[in-house]
Amino acid sequence: MKNYCTLVFIAFLLLGMNVSAQQQPEPSLPPARIDSMLIDLNKAIVESHMPGLMISIVNRSGVIYAGGIGYSNLAQKSRVTSQTVFRFASVTKMFTALAIEKLISEGKFKLDDPIKKIAPEIPFENAWEKSNPVRVVHLLEHTAGFEDVQLGRMMAKDGQNMHGITVLEFHKNSLISRWKPGERMSYANPGYEVLGYLIEKFSGMKVNEYLKNNILLPIGMKNSAILTDNTKMQNLATAYHFNGNDYQVLPEYTLASNGAAGNLVSCADDISKYLISLLNYYQSKSGNIIPEKNAVEMDSIHSSLAAKNGLQTGYALGNAVFANNKKITFRGHEGLGEGFSSWIFYNRKNGIAYAIANNSGENNWRISQIIESFITRDLPPVLLNSSVENLDRFREFDGYYALANPKNDRWDFLQKIFNGVTVRFSNQKIILKNNRGHIDTLVHVRGNLFRIQSEIIPAFIFSKDENGTPFLQGYNTSEFFTKVAKAPIVIQQYLFYAGLLSILIALILGFVALILLLFKKINYQRFFLLALPALAGLSGLLAYRKLSITDEVNKIAFSSINATTLFIFFTSLSFGFLTIISLILLIKQWNILKNKFVKITLTFTIIMLCYLTGIFILNGWIGVRIWAL
Structure with missing residues (x-):
């Protein structure tokens, strides 16, 4: 009996040793290291023009740090706390993918089901539908070939979410496969609107309600939500844009969405609960949200040509692999909204995850490097693998x-x-x-x-x-x-550079012509010949600048006919119109132009402006009606 007990004890000991060998040690941060990290982060957010930063760092067992630094509101001097709410934009897709995987685990449909089979009413176009149908997995992995959301379709004009087939009709210009589904990944928010529709169809609930009742609340995320309108949520950080000198407050907005692509708001306390749940295969208070095998499936890439040929780096089911860290590989998602930038990264093998969000839309790269250097400091270096095969x-x-x-x-x-x-x-x-x-x-x-x-x-x-x-x-x-073939590409590159050079030359010629006119050295006929190309170039530059600035600080303006969109329409149209008029004037005055240098320079300038006009027309940027895209 004594020998038997001894054998049992040894067996349990060996079993414990085996479990310990398989389970990676959980990273942790002593208080001194956290303080040191926060000092570095404080310096980084000031230099990166971030008013405030939300931070969550966890391991499998619990929270290492949840809180923030800086300000959620500069005017009120409100500090970021663990309860301060940030917009997480496209990080929402991780939650939408989880909801889809839950419906799959319940037998509502399958990952490989064609969309035409389970929801034939959805309006999309796929020239290869018979041989290569758009499937659920293609939407999750962005391999349907759809375009990203059009400029004029980003924001809800009335400040309200859309639901049902209405939101898909609204985005139907993007729901067109540009290549065989399953070939290439191309990030497309409208694909997740389709997934949102599937959630609504097969659950009988709106996206925000389904995610709240089946994911957010079971995990314990009581201060999180999928926003449905422009109403400012309590504790929501103010969004800013740094314009080079000062911080500009950005307006509240609602995406033209059913909520599935980017409407999540959350805080450090709630995101910490989500990350712990994620590391434990989506464990909740009432059991796992989905079976463990489904959680593992979410981290696999299924549908792209690259994945079918063996590459597992890229976009999986609502998350992507990032090969940036030199010690461990993180998966996760990035989110970028108006005045907000958020990142979530995790590694189940090592049992570590973190999330960050700032309220100025600045890139989080420097922040992530500081955090990762602290949480991976004690991990051993990786031995890099390489083959000895003849290549x-x-x-x-x-x-x-x-x-x-x-x-x-x-x-x-x-x-x-x-x-x-x-x-x-x-x-x-x-x-x-x-x-x-x-x-x-x-x-x-x-x-x-x-x-x-x-x-x-x-x-x-x-x-x-x-x-x-x-x-x-x-x-x-x-x-x-x-x-x-490289030669045609190189020719196009040089032609475009020559086109940009022609704009600069046109502006110089226009300025010289104005001076000569003021000193009565040329007549009005010659002045217009030299000035119109400059006006064309100036119109193009003004259209581009207005488009860029609006894209940064006021995308809602793109969704309707207003002073901004009309300005872009007329200035982009003027670029092409004035270029054509310049060409006509050049032809008419060709024989009376005596100065060969001016003649050659003007000819080059106008011809290259015509080239730019041609490629902009072909790509829809001359007289662009952004509100109608």
Whole structure:
């Protein structure tokens, strides 16, 4: 009996040792380290022009730190506390994906179900629907090929959320597949509006109600909500924009949404509860929100060509993998709204997660690096993996690759010209050089997977699509590049640069013409010939500046016909109109222009302005009616 008890004791001891070996130690921060971290963060938010910052750091067992620094309201000198509410924008998608996964776990539909099968009333266009239908997984992973939300469709004009099929009709201009669903990831908010509609259809509840009752409250997030209108929530931090000299208060807004794409507001206390739940496979007070296998499934990438060829770095079910840290890999989501920027990152293996949010819309990169350096300080360095395989088989991938998955064809048409990489095989390594001259060295890991030399996981893949065209995926989670001839791209780049140069020359010629007219050195006929190209260039610059400033501080203006949108319409139209008039005047006065330098300079300027007019017309930016996009 004594020997039996001894054996049982040893067995339990070994079992305990095995469990301990599998369970990673939970990071923690002693008070002195937290204080040191907060000092660094205080310095960072001042230098980064962030009035206030929300911070949540947890491990599996509980909260390490939940609170904030700086001000939630500068005028009132209100400090950020653990109860201060921030907008989390696109981080909402993590909660929407969880809601969808819950409905899937309840048998309401399946991850691979075609949308036409479960909701045929949804208005979308897919030229490949018979062979490559849009599925639920494509919406979750942004691989349906849809465009991101159009400029004039971002904000609700009446300050109210939309529901049912109405919101999808409102965004139908974005719900068009630009390539076969499942090929490439392209971030598209309207896809999550479709997921919101599925939540409403299969639960019988509005998105905000379903998320509140089935996710937020079970986790204990009593001070969080999915906003449904412009009403300012209690304790909500004031949104600011730093204009270079001072902080400008931004107006309250409501997204033109059913709430699924970006309407979450929360505070450090609540987000801490969510992060602990997430690390424990979405545990709640009444049990797990979804089965553990579904939680694991959410961290896998299913549908893209890259994923099917073995790459698991990119956008999964409402979360993405980030290969930035040198010790551990974080998953999570970023959110950017008007005057707010939020990040959530987690690592289940190591049992650590954190969230940050600021109220000026500034990039959180520096903040995240400070926090990660503190919470990963005691973790051992990672031994970087690389293969010893002969890589001659990758020589066929040498060449130039152009970006093939912009978020929006109208906004980002120049990315197809300028956002490309040259791939060169050298000494059993692959060298990438982008159009800005930045160089990265890729190290082979296994199969077709590569990592940047200094990163710990493979984030790049070389392969071919079903037509045999080589592609490369990597950078910024899931940028997708296809191999193309470089010469036509380079020609377009030089032409565009020449077009920009022509605007500068036109402005100079216009200024000189004005001086000459004032001193009566030229007549009005010659003055208009020299001045109209300048007016064209000035109109284009004014349209661009107005568009940029409005995009930063007042997107709601894009949603209706008003002074701002009419100004952009007429100035962009004037660019094209004045350019054409300039060309006509040049032709009419060609024979009377005696100064060869002026003749050549003016001809170059007007021809290149015509080139810019042509590409802007082709991409819909001449006389753009933003309110109607």
